[in-house]
Amino acid sequence: MKPFLRTLALGLALCAGAAAVQAHNAWLMPSSTVLSKADWVTVDAAVSNDLFFFNHNPLNLDSLAVTAPDGSTVKPENMFKGKLRSVFDLNLTQPGTYRVALVNDGIFARWKEKATGQTKRARGTAESLAAQIPADALEVEITQSAGRNETFITVGKPSTLRATGKGLELVTANPTDLVKGEKTSFTLQLDGQPAKELEVTVTLGNTRYRDKLDELKLKTDAKGQFSVTWPEAGMYWLDVNTTDQKTSVPKAKERRLSYAATLEVMP
Amino acid sequence: MQVRYSLALAALFGAPAFAAGLTVNIEVPRLSVSEYHRPYVAAWIERPDQSVAGTLAVWYDVKNKGGNAEGEGTKWLKDMRQWWRRTGRELEMPVDGVSSATRPAGKHQIAVSEGSVALPKLPPGAYKLYVEAAREVGGREIVSIPFQWPPAKADQSKVAGSSELGEVTLELKP
Numbered sequence: 001m002k003p004f005l006r007t008l009a010l011g012l013a014l015c016a017g018a019a020a021v022q023a024h025n026a027w028l029m030p031s032s033t034v035l036s037k038a039d040w041v042t043v044d045a046a047v048s049n050d051l052f053f054f055n056h057n058p059l060n061l062d063s064l065a066v067t068a069p070d071g072s073t074v075k076p077e078n079m080f081k082g083k084l085r086s087v088f089d090l091n092l093t094q095p096g097t098y099r100v101a102l103v104n105d106g107i108f109a110r111w112k113e114k115a116t117g118q119t120k121r122a123r124g125t126a127e128s129l130a131a132q133i134p135a136d137a138l139e140v141e142i143t144q145s146a147g148r149n150e151t152f153i154t155v156g157k158p159s160t161l162r163a164t165g166k167g168l169e170l171v172t173a174n175p176t177d178l179v180k181g182e183k184t185s186f187t188l189q190l191d192g193q194p195a196k197e198l199e200v201t202v203t204l205g206n207t208r209y210r211d212k213l214d215e216l217k218l219k220t221d222a223k224g225q226f227s228v229t230w231p232e233a234g235m236y237w238l239d240v241n242t243t244d245q246k247t248s249v250p251k252a253k254e255r256r257l258s259y260a261a262t263l264e265v266m267p
Numbered sequence: 268m269q270v271r272y273s274l275a276l277a278a279l280f281g282a283p284a285f286a287a288g289l290t291v292n293i294e295v296p297r298l299s300v301s302e303y304h305r306p307y308v309a310a311w312i313e314r315p316d317q318s319v320a321g322t323l324a325v326w327y328d329v330k331n332k333g334g335n336a337e338g339e340g341t342k343w344l345k346d347m348r349q350w351w352r353r354t355g356r357e358l359e360m361p362v363d364g365v366s367s368a369t370r371p372a373g374k375h376q377i378a379v380s381e382g383s384v385a386l387p388k389l390p391p392g393a394y395k396l397y398v399e400a401a402r403e404v405g406g407r408e409i410v411s412i413p414f415q416w417p418p419a420k421a422d423q424s425k426v427a428g429s430s431e432l433g434e435v436t437l438e439l440k441p
């Protein structure tokens with residue numbers, strides 16, 4: 001693939017919920033996930049093949065939302081977008097569990113211009129796309145996307161996370177309480193309902209230093225549940241993708257859903 | 268007369284003289300390393316279901332330099348990972364009669380009687396004593412000793428750490 005096309009494809013994949021290009025992983029990497037007192041945490045955010053090495057593209061932080069244990073919003077500080085990674089700092093002052101999330105909710109359109117026959121692409125909201133797509137456009141294809149990419153940090157005693165009820169999301173008792181050799185049960189939800197029979201991939205970081213990915217491929221059951229027995233301590237990347245027809249935009253044919261989480265497992 | 272007097276006293280104070288207790292001896296090993304910091308140590312008792320019956324001791328940097336009433340060292344309490352997860356994160360530091368400053372290399376004793384802050388009344392059953400040590404720019408080690416409560420007779424058991432802990436002994440007093 002030509003570099004330009006590749007970048008384009010990646011950009012599209014990112015805004016379309018990363019369903020199209022499986023090859024690149026978008027991830028958040030916090031400096032700590034467990035703190036015993038109020039403190040600062042810094043987070044790297046990048047897109048790369050290797051987990052978790054920032055060697056490809058920075059992650060766009062426009063949709064960053066950090067939620068404190070009491071439901072209030074934490075303002076990220078020192079936001080920086082470099083060539084290979086984005087960075088931000090968080091001042092975590094309350095005890096409890098924080099949710100650090102990139103939530104993408106967008107529409108992607110592709111059409112052919114009648115006059116030139118050229119393929120055009122655009123993304124945005126239903127309104128902005130309605131204005132952009134000419135009335136005589138051919139082969140208009142509209143796809144809706146809903147993606148969530150998140151990680152969790154706990155200061156002191158963990159608190160219960162509230163599910164958002166939107167798109168794909170992971171529900172578990174405590175996402176910062178994972179230990180090597182122990183079994184953790186998760187529930188995957190789609191719009192607040194059990195996400196049945198979806199494949200979940202769980203990959204241990206440091207992939208550069210081993211020959212095989214050795215990712216765990218799991219499947220949610222009829223209740224949306226699955227469990228992981230952690231083989232090693234380290235940072236893991238959990239990833240789920242699916243599509244459905246529950247679009248909220250009239251012309252959209254399908255909705256692409258994605259979920260990714262960075263989880264730390266202690267020895 | 269003497270006997271009657273002490274009996275009356277014992278009745279008055281809820282017979283503390285007869286409370287069962289336990290003594291934990293913890294050896295902090297002398298290590299030959301270029302940068303040495305005293306380890307943070309936690310000692311606690313778990314029930315068979317891994318719930319915590321009581322934290323006997325937490326040694327950390329309790330100094331209050333920058334107006335931090337919890338002590339300077341609370342940032343690293345999480346490094347005693349198992350204790351932190353099982354009970355540490357539920358506690359408000361410092362805990363009177365439980366937390367105290369770090370100890371130098373050598374043998375140290377923690378003696379607690381049942382019914383104190385550190386050791387609430389334990390229903391009869393199987394328990395485990397855990398001792399966990401974590402050292403700045405060093406390692407972490409955890410050892411455990413199972414025991415039955417209440418003890419039928421005075422008893423002693425021991426376990427030896429291999430890196431961050433020396434010998435740990437548990438003495439039970441009926």
